[in-house]
Amino acid sequence: MKIQISNGMFIAMILNIMYAKAIGVTQGVLARAVGQDMWLATLLGTLEGIVMMYLTYVVIRRTPDKDFVQLGQLLLGRWFSSLIALVIFAFFIVAFGPIMITFVYHLRDYFLPDAPLWIFVVTSLVVGAIGCYYGLEVMGRIAMIGLLFMFALNVLITIGSMQEFDIRNLLPVMESGLPRTAKASMHYLADCAMATMMATLVLPLVKKVDIGNGRFGVLGIIGSGMMIIIWAILEGAVLSSEVTSQYTLSCMKLARNAHIGTFLQRYEMIMIALYSLPALFEVMFCIYGTSVCISRIFGIKSNRPMIIPCCIVLGVFGYWIIEDHFRAIDFLENYWPFIALPVAIGLPLIMVLLRVMLGSKLQKKSA
Amino acid sequence: MPDVSEEKPDTIQEELKKSVQPKLSDNVAVMEAIMGQSVDVLKRDFMLCGSTDHPGAIYFLDGMADATIVDVVLKSLITYGSERKLDPERLTTADIIRTELMINASVKPVEHIKDAISAMISGDTLVFIDGVEQGMIVSSRGWKDRGVEEPASENNVRGPRDGFTETIRTNTANVRRRIRDPHLRIEPMVIGTRTMTDINIAYIQDLVKPGLVDEVKKRLDGIKIDAILESGYIEELIEDSPLSPFNTVQSTERPDKAASALLEGRVVIFIDNTPVVLIVPTFFWQFIQAPDDYYNRYWVGSFFRIVRYFAFLISLLLPSIYVMLVSFHHEMIPTQLALTIASGREVVPFPVLLEALIMELAFELMREAGLRMPKPIGQAVSIVGSLIIGQAAVQAGLVSPFMVIVVAITGISSFAIPSYSSSLALRMFRFPILLASGTMGLLGFAATFFALLLHALSIRSFGEPYLTPLSPYRPSDQRDMMLRAPMWMLNSRPGFAQDQDRMGHDQMPAPPKKDGSQ
Known part of the structure; x- marks a missing residue:
């Protein structure tokens, strides 16, 4: 029986895969690039993300039961499907770097400074592997619960930050100008890239995807934008862009700053506990993405045998990235967007072009 | 007396395959071969309608069959026919005997020895009559059983008091x-x-x-x-x-x-x-729900259901959170509280994880001992264990007072869960989370909790997802999950049931209007 996930699960998965990195690490990068206009960059990134997600939907619209790899086989044969699988595999390997930066630095720098790095990598991979082993349906369900956690986290941070909220910190608006803000938005768009690449594998498994006109993916990006822009506004208004730009994990600074009354002066641990689920979901999906792609390359029906080998590869790369803070930040700001965006935009564009060129061939094969 | 060792199992199996014979002596021989010399197997010979030409025998198990029913069977077979002057020559089939002679409510003909034996060892009475090709099974099950009592492990305040028995x-x-x-x-x-x-x-x-x-x-x-x-x-x-x-x-x-x-x-x-x-x-949530939720008004039912959800979270997570905070993240504890905890732990020689493990194991030990011991002593052990040993341990500086409070609250919370079997499972889950939290802090806590959550999300019960209706989310079933909606709102059955309608619509009661209409 073919596994199917509901539209709600798909939307929740998009929110989960984007949220953890975008609320803190990305906002720090944006603050360094465009100051208090970081919320505008997030907004622009959301609009760009909508286009990117819709493009992904356009690729599979006519063949809603085929993911990119299967569609590649239909278009140009086995070698092309393997090439696509390899590209997606490489994407998720590289994406694991920023994900590990987000997850490990949050926990290590703020909660467990003496713990060795490998513990964070191994633990997250073990939980991710368990989720991946249980399959996409379970991952979709945990994403739904992750959505609840994200709501709770947003409510907590809003309540805890309102006392120090100063709208003047967000002024003047568009000080950096549209071109710079648009350029900075690519950092947020790189987060959307993770969601669109997830859609390349998952979209055909979404129930009634063909009758939704791509609205579920688009709704996911809009929902993510709404959830994340709250943080962009709060970080700008409460911390100011100058302070935000000083931190790799600006969301943690905001979380530490938050307090409810005089007794509950610090509750960032509760927030991090809530935050861990989306972060672990990102890890889980990286394992899923890589294991599915590599099993397709080798012609293995189930992705389960590939989970452990993929975990090893991901773990080695992730450890290498986070071992050195400078390397991590350099990778995050100067390499990640330039790897993620060409893949996330280029791959759907190539597929759309091929569909146009080979439309008649595709119709014959589908028939 | 025949040697028991002679009754080889394969011989019994062969005998069981046989059919009931018209000749009484054949059936008696088979019965003796199968049942041997068991003292509880009683055989009573009789003459059908008092006629010496038509001997018969009944078999029943002492203690399993109701003696008054057996008496009625014998009375029917021996005296009832002669009183009505029935001709025994006519009574040649089990069917005729059943319809014309027997007055018992349930009489069934039987052709195979295996079925006959099976019925007899279940408490029924077996009848063989010479010249009749079939045997008869008369329902006579009746044994001493425990009366209907209130279930010991599922008490309630409002609602029926009867419980199931062993019958x-x-x-x-x-x-x-x-x-x-x-x-x-x-x-x-x-x-x-x-x-x-x-x-x-x-x-x-x-x-x-x-x-x-x-x-x-x-x-x-x-x-x-x-x-x-x-x-x-x-x-x-x-x-x-x-x-x-x-x-x-x-x-x-x-x-x-x-x-x-x-x-x-x-x-x-x-x-x-x-x-x-x-x-x-x-479904998982059923273990948190109690019958009282529906017997009390919905405000009360919902409130105590929420209390039980808290009890569930406390019993699962409280020791882990305490150990994690005190071992790794003490800066997260409000200052005054941190100082109180620190002063209590000043003389304790063990790390907080070990202290928690010792206390948790001691609590489980006392619970288990209290359960196994004779009731009056069991209660004494529980009270002595929890009060005196706990107090002595604190005074000796082996455990901190705060840890005693944490373990006690956790234990009490686990007893607030209505399902005893699931509360046992919860008690077991506590230990891996506790170990992970005590060794890896927040990372271990989050990892084990989410691994557990993933597992719960993955399992099914007879094809239905275990965490339904939360995941997958069923909006209509939410009326009876976290809260218990008023009875007039519970108008549909759970999503997996075939017929959804439970009650008519507009069932919300209201006083009559001024014009007298409802």
């Missing part, structure tokens, strides 16, 4: 009395090659999801075992996730709970010789 028919009757619906089906089954335990599968035909009953029967049919001594045997052999520590089959001793499950479209499995019945499919 399957009493149990089915208890449910049937509550649901006088002709759609209620109770199907028989026998499991266990040696115990031949009676199993009954109950469901309401037009409510149960199509295929569910077949699946239950298929799983029960698949059980090949020599003995079923308690419902736990069946539970472990039919559950979806046998390696999971979560209970995916609900058990109860309460007839009202079983009736409620049937009305929700679920299947109830009765097992003879145990007061515990099984309910499938099962």
Whole structure:
């Protein structure tokens, strides 16, 4: 029986895969690039993300039961499907770097400074592997619960930050100008890239995807934008862009700053506990993405045998990235967007072009 | 006396394959070969209608058959025919004897020895008459059983006090009395090659999801075992996730709970010789719900349900959170509280994880000891254990007062969970989370909690996701999950039931309007 996930699960998965990195690490990068206009960059990134997600939907619209790899086989044969699988595999390997930066630095720098790095990598991979082993349906369900956690986290941070909220910190608006803000938005768009690449594998498994006109993916990006822009506004208004730009994990600074009354002066641990689920979901999906792609390359029906080998590869790369803070930040700001965006935009564009060129061939094969 | 060793099992198997013979002596010989010299097997010879030309014999088990019914059987066979001047020559078939002579309510002809023996060892009376080709089974089951009492492990304040007993028919009757619906089906089954335990599968035909009953029967049919001594045997052999520590089959001793499950479209499995019945499919949230939730007003029901959810979280997580905070993240504790905890731990020589493990294990030890000991001593041990030993341990500086409070609250919370079996599972889950939190702090806590959550999300009970209706989310079922909505809002059954309508619409009561209309 073919596994199917509901539209709600798909939307929740998009929110989960984007949220953890975008609320803190990305906002720090944006603050360094465009100051208090970081919320505008997030907004622009959301609009760009909508286009990117819709493009992904356009690729599979006519063949809603085929993911990119299967569609590649239909278009140009086995070698092309393997090439696509390899590209997606490489994407998720590289994406694991920023994900590990987000997850490990949050926990290590703020909660467990003496713990060795490998513990964070191994633990997250073990939980991710368990989720991946249980399959996409379970991952979709945990994403739904992750959505609840994200709501709770947003409510907590809003309540805890309102006392120090100063709208003047967000002024003047568009000080950096549209071109710079648009350029900075690519950092947020790189987060959307993770969601669109997830859609390349998952979209055909979404129930009634063909009758939704791509609205579920688009709704996911809009929902993510709404959830994340709250943080962009709060970080700008409460911390100011100058302070935000000083931190790799600006969301943690905001979380530490938050307090409810005089007794509950610090509750960032509760927030991090809530935050861990989306972060672990990102890890889980990286394992899923890589294991599915590599099993397709080798012609293995189930992705389960590939989970452990993929975990090893991901773990080695992730450890290498986070071992050195400078390397991590350099990778995050100067390499990640330039790897993620060409893949996330280029791959759907190539597929759309091929569909146009080979439309008649595709119709014959589908028939 | 014949040597017991002569009764070889294969000989008995051969005898069991035989059919009932017209000649009484043949049947008697077979019965003796099979049952041997068992003292509880009683044989009583008689003459049909007092005629010496028509000898017969009845067999029954002492203690299993009701002696008054056996007397009625004998009276029918010996005196009733002669009183009515019936010609014994006419009584040549089991059917004629049943219709013209026997006055017992249930008399069935039997052709095979195996069926005859099976009925007799279940408490029925077996009748053989010379010249009649079939035997007869007269229903005479009746033995000393425990009366209907309040279930010890599922108490409530408001609601019925009756519980299931060890007799399957009493149990089915208890449910049937509550649901006088002709759609209620109770199907028989026998499991266990040696115990031949009676199993009954109950469901309401037009409510149960199509295929569910077949699946239950298929799983029960698949059980090949020599003995079923308690419902736990069946539970472990039919559950979806046998390696999971979560209970995916609900058990109860309460007839009202079983009736409620049937009305929700679920299947109830009765097992003879145990007061515990099984309910499938099962969802995690049911373990937090209690019958009182529905018997009290919805405000009260909802409030105590929320209290139980808190109790569930406390019993699962409180020691882990405490250990994690004190060991790794003390800066997260408000200053005054941190100072209080630190002063209490000043003289304690153990790390907080070890202290927690010792206390948790000591608590489990006291609970287990209190359970196994004779009741009056058990209570004393619990009180002495919790009060005196706890106090002494604090004074000796072995544990901190705060840890005693944490463990006590955790223990009390675990008892607030209505389902005893699931509270046991919860107690076990505490330890891996505690160990992970005590060694890896927040990372270990989050990782083990989410791994557990992932596992719970992955399991099913008879094809239904275990965490339904939260995940997958079923909006209509939310009215009876975290909170218990008013009765007039609970107008539909759970999503998996076939017939959704439970009650008419607009059932919300209201006082009459001024013009007298309703």
